[in-house]
Amino acid sequence: MMHWLAMGGYAVYVWPAYAVFLAVLAWDWLAPSLRRRRLTRELRGRIAREQTRHARASGAGASA
Numbered sequence: 001m002m003h004w005l006a007m008g009g010y011a012v013y014v015w016p017a018y019a020v021f022l023a024v025l026a027w028d029w030l031a032p033s034l035r036r037r038r039l040t041r042e043l044r045g046r047i048a049r050e051q052t053r054h055a056r057a058s059g060a061g062a063s064a
Helices: 002-009 011-063
Strands: none
Touching: 002 011
């Protein structure tokens, strides 16, 4: 088992390569959902601001 983990003396290069690969794979899996969450939050805020702006404009126009 130790011989296999040592990878024939190349473990110093092989295991970090696996770690980098898994980190990139995890980022590729997480990044789209994080971006979607951020964009959804931004769009909800933008819609709320527009609705508030339209409500104020309608209220000001009705009282004039």
